[in-house]
Amino acid sequence: MALTLFAHPFSAYCQKALVALYENATPFEFRFVNLGEEADAAALAALWPFRKFPVLVDGAAMVPEASIIIEHLDRHHPGPVRFLPEDSDAAIEARLIDRVVDNYLMTPMQKVVLDAIRPPEARDGFGVDQARAVIGTAYAWLDARLAGRSWAAGEAFSLADCGAAPGLLYADWVAPIPERFAALRAYRARLLARPSYARALDEARPYRHLFPLGDPGRD
Template sequence: MSLTLYSHPLASFCHKVLIALYENGTAFRAETVDLGDPGSAAAHMERWPVGKMPVLFDGQAKRVIPETSIIIEYLHEHHPGPVALLPTDSEARLQARLWDRFFDLYVNVPMAKIVTDRIRPQGKSDPFGVAEARDLLDTAYGMIDGQMSARHWAIGDEFTIADCAAAPALFYAAIVHPFRDDQHHLARYRNHLLERPSVERVIAEARPYFSMFPYRDAMPAHYLNG
């Protein structure tokens, strides 16, 4: 088995790549990175000095691949499967890349800002930054609701890299900053994502770690109990 994914089962960006791997039944070895463990953290910094997860290692090519979108594109080119997460049509591919970045930058990142602020040391919180993050999520939610008014998946009828990004971002974001009651298309899309087998598998694998999530108290009971 040539592929190893270094990740953490609670991390939303790691979920994005796991969804892509599970969609195509790609064989890989999973290794959990524990940044609280000096040895594990040092080994991961050796792989990718930025220290972010996930990171993919292709043992056959002797190559380290960081960054979620790059990992998924690498898998598409070098370890393809039955589900083409990058469309062949150039315009559709551009839209898939656009909405992939949208969910990463305008849903996942502000969601993470809100989550991590809850566990900052006393006196080190950033209420202004959290308010900005919530405002950004409000804008993003409105745009997604409009985008999904006439679509099955993020860019159309096919599941793509954009949906891999959307699923974990919206899963966590809806917990820390709930959708408005009138955002029916957004809620329908989030629910549709959660019914996807690859997404169900990722959430099931993360469930034992949900007790570590800073907003565990806001998680619906069925997320915790399955």
């Protein structure tokens, strides 16, 4: 069955799913979704009423949420790179870091970004400060966790790295990673150099003007 990914190239969560697809050269059709277009928004809502992308269609199966998409690919379309380790403890570690990236990098990063597009009188400065503090805590935790590791959960590229690539890209744009977190900064550089993410990042470049805080001029 052909796979179809409903997504936008600039979305961090869409990039997360794309990294997994590109890692194993999994054939799929990319269905570009512009939520500003009524037809695109309606097509996405028909699949997933929350109107969030990415959504993967695999034959009769509709698979939402980037982490779930990656686990679906790992189970039903496996390739040389396995995103969940067979060892159960190692799999828990990969899932833990995936949750930290989504909840404590991606979510507060989006809080800062979305606040920038609010009308000035509706902005939440206190909430933005809290979000930046959460990002800082995540940086410290990840830096310590990465000590002695090549990838997030160990020596093998995993689910955790698929999300950390765009997560750290955009988080660093919002709150630059301090130089004292050398392990985290080096890990971010390895992610940027990974061919699967380099491809997703190149595909997103035409849309960098959409970043509400302005294109930072760096990857």
